[in-house]
Amino acid sequence: MSFKEEVRSWLEENCPVSCRGSTDIPGGGTKVSMSDDQRLWLERAADKGYTVPSWPTEYGGAGLSAAEELILLQEMRVMGTPAPVMGMGIMMIGPTLLEYGTDEQKKRHLPKIARGEVWWCQGYSEPGAGSDLASLRTRAEDAGDHFVINGQKIWTTAANNADWIFCLVRTNPDVPKHEGISFLLFTMDQPGVTVKPIRLISGASPFCETFFDDAIASKADLVGSLNKGWTVAKRLLQHERSGTRALATGGNRETGVELSDLARKYLGEQNGRISDPVLREEIAGHDMDAYAFRLTQARTLEESAGSTPGPATSIFKLYGADLAKARTELQISIMGTCGIGWERDNFSAEEAATTRSWLASKARSIAGGSNEVQRNIIAKRVLGLPD
Numbered sequence: 087m088s089f090k091e092e093v094r095s096w097l098e099e100n101c102p103v104s105c106r107g108s109t110d111i112p113g114g115g116t117k118v119s120m121s122d123d124q125r126l127w128l129e130r131a132a133d134k135g136y137t138v139p140s141w142p143t144e145y146g147g148a149g150l151s152a153a154e155e156l157i158l159l160q161e162m163r164v165m166g167t168p169a170p171v172m173g174m175g176i177m178m179i180g181p182t183l184l185e186y187g188t189d190e191q192k193k194r195h196l197p198k199i200a201r202g203e204v205w206w207c208q209g210y211s212e213p214g215a216g217s218d219l220a221s222l223r224t225r226a227e228d229a230g231d232h233f234v235i236n237g238q239k240i241w242t243t244a245a246n247n248a249d250w251i252f253c254l255v256r257t258n259p260d261v262p263k264h265e266g267i268s269f270l271l272f273t274m275d276q277p278g279v280t281v282k283p284i285r286l287i288s289g290a291s292p293f294c295e296t297f298f299d300d301a302i303a304s305k306a307d308l309v310g311s312l313n314k315g316w317t318v319a320k321r322l323l324q325h326e327r328s329g330t331r332a333l334a335t336g337g338n339r340e341t342g343v344e345l346s347d348l349a350r351k352y353l354g355e356q357n358g359r360i361s362d363p364v365l366r367e368e369i370a371g372h373d374m375d376a377y378a379f380r381l382t383q384a385r386t387l388e389e390s391a392g393s394t395p396g397p398a399t400s401i402f403k404l405y406g407a408d409l410a411k412a413r414t415e416l417q418i419s420i421m422g423t424c425g426i427g428w429e430r431d432n433f434s435a436e437e438a439a440t441t442r443s444w445l446a447s448k449a450r451s452i453a454g455g456s457n458e459v460q461r462n463i464i465a466k467r468v469l470g471l472p473d
Contacts, residue, residue, distance in 0.1 A: 089154055093161045100130045107166040114171050114202020117247045131170035132201045138176060141184065145192060146200025156384055173244070174326075175199035175206040179252045179271075182322040186269075186310050195250075195271070207274070209239040209253030209296065210319070216241075217459050219254070220263045220316065224298060226255035226270060233257075233270060233308075235278070235301040241453065245281045245294040248274045252322070253303075258313050269315030272303035288445040326454055327399035345369045345413070349420045365420060372409075372416055379409060397467030404460040407450040414444040 087095075102123035114120075114128060131137050134148060140155045141147025150158065162169070169176075180199045183192055198204045215222040224237025235255055245251070251274055258266030274281070278301030283291035310318040346369055349360045360366040383402060417440055418425040425440050427433025451457040465471040 090157050090161065093158050094165070096134070097161060097165050097167050100134075101127055101165070101167045105168055114173075115205025115247060116203075116249055118205065127168075128170045128202050135200075137169075137171045137202065138180065138200045141180070141196065141200065145184075145196035152388060156388070160384075171202040173205060174208055174252075175204060178208065178322050178326050179206050181325045182252075182318060183309065185321060186318050190306065191271075191309065204249045205244065205247055207242050207245045207248035207251050207296075209242060209251045211241045212238060213240050217456060219319075220267065222254055222256060222267065224253070224255050225259070226257050226268060226303065228257075231305050233303045233305070235270070235272070235298045235303060237298050239296040239298075240293075241284075242281070242294045242296040243292055243453075245274065245296045246283050246291070250274060251279075251296075252309070254315055254319055257315075261313070264316045266313050267315045267319070268312055269309040269318040270303040271307035271309060272301060276301060278302065286446065286449070288442040290442060290446065292446075323455065324396060324399045327403035327460075345372065345416055345420065348417065352421050352424065365416075368416060368419075372412060376409060376413075379405060397463055400455075400460040400463040401468065403455060404457055404464065407457060410450050411447045414440075414447040418444050 104121075104123045105127050120128070128137070132146065135141075135143060135146065135150075136148055136158065138145075138147040139150040139158050140152065141149070143149045161167075176199060180196060183195060187195070195204075199206070209224070210219060210222075212222050212224060222237075224235065224239065226233040226235045233255070235253070237255070239245075239253070242248075242251075250271060253270050253272065255268055255270055256266055257268040260266070273279075278299050280297040280299070282295045282297075284293045284295060285291050286293065309315070346360065349362070349365060349369060353365065354361045360369065386398060386402075421437065421440060424433065424437050425444070427437040427441055429438060466473065
C-alpha cells in the first residue's frame with residue numbers, strides 16, 4: 087500500500103463523519119468546549135502524530151518528510167477533513183521552539199501543543215507599536231529567577247481563551263530598539279494578566295486588549311538569548327505567514343463550502359452550469375487563483391526541503407489576504423440580499439455567519455502584518471530593490 091493510500095484509509099476510518107466538511111474545530115486548550123466527535127478526532131490524530139505531522143516523534147509528531155506531509159494535507163482537503171487542531175501553538179510558537187527552544191523548553195511545551203492541551207496567544211502589537219513593532223514599550227525587569235512584566239498589548243487574538251502567551255518585551259531600554267527586546271513565554275492564568283475583548287464590526291471578539299501588571303515569567307521560559315528576541319520574533323512571523331498548514335483546509339474550502347455549490351443553491355443552474363454567466367466566470371477565475379496559490383505554497387514547501395521559507399512567506403501573507411477578501415465578496419454577490427443578513431428571523435444562521443465572515447475578512451490585509459508591510463519586505467528581502 088502506498089503512503090497516499092495508507093493516509094486515505096486512516097482518515098476514512100478515524101475522522102468522524104460529523105467533523106468532515108467543517109473548518110470550525112476549536113483546537114483544544116482548557117477554556118474552549120469541544121463536541122465528543124471533535125475531541126475524538128483530536129485524540130486520534132494526536133495519537134497518530136498527525137496534529138503536527140512533520141515534528142519529531144519525541145515531541146508528538148509523526149516524523150513525516152515534507153513530501154509525506156503534503157500528501158497528508160492534500161488528502162485531508164480532498165476528504166473535507168479539518169485540521170484536528172490549529173492555532174498559534176501549532177502554526178507559530180511550536181515551529182519556533184523547534185528552532186530556538188532549549189531541550190527543556192521543547193520537552194515541556196511541544197507535546198502539550200501537539201495534543202491540543204494548551205492554547206497560545208501572541209503578545210506583539212501595542213497601541214504605539216504596530217507596524218513599527220520594534221518600538222514596543224512593554225518591559226520586563228530581572229527579578230532573580232524570574233522576570234516581572236508591565237505594559238499593554240493589543241489585537242491579542244483569542245487571549246480570552248489562551249492558557250499561555252509568547253510575548254515580546256523590552257529588557258534593555260538603553261540600546262537601539264531592535265537590540266533590547268527579549269522573547270518570553272508565560273501563563274495567562276495569573277493575577278497580573280487582564281484581558282478585555284474588543285468588539286469588532288462583525289459582532290465577534292477574536293481580538294483583545296491585554297494588560298500586564300507585575301505579571302511573572304520564569305527565566306526558564308526565555309526563548310533565545312536575553313535582548314536578542316527580535317531574531318526569534320521575525321522567524322516566528324515567517325512561520326505564521328507561510329500558511330503551509332492551511333493547505334489542508336484553505337483556498338476554496340476556507341468557509342467549508344465550494345463557491346460553485348453556493349451559486350447553484352442561490353442562483354440555480356442551466357444545463358449543469360451556474361445560471362449567471364458573469365458570476366460563473368468570476369467564480370472560475372477565483373477557483374483558478376486559489377488552486378494556483380495552493381500549488382505555489384506546495385512547491386515552495388518542497389523547494390525549502392520541508393523547512394519554513396524565509397522572506398518569501400510575505401508573498402503568501404499578501405496574496406492570501408487578498409484572496410480571502412475576494413472570496414467573501416464573491417459570496418455576498420452570489421447570495422444577494424441573503425448575504426447581508428444579521429439577526430432577523432428570515433435569515434438562516436449560515437447566512438448571518440456569512441455576513442459576519444465578510445465583515446471580518448476586511449481585517450485580513452491588516453492583521454498579522456499589513457499588506458503595505460508585506461510589500462516592503464518583498465521589495466527589500468525578496469526582490470532586492472534599494473531602500
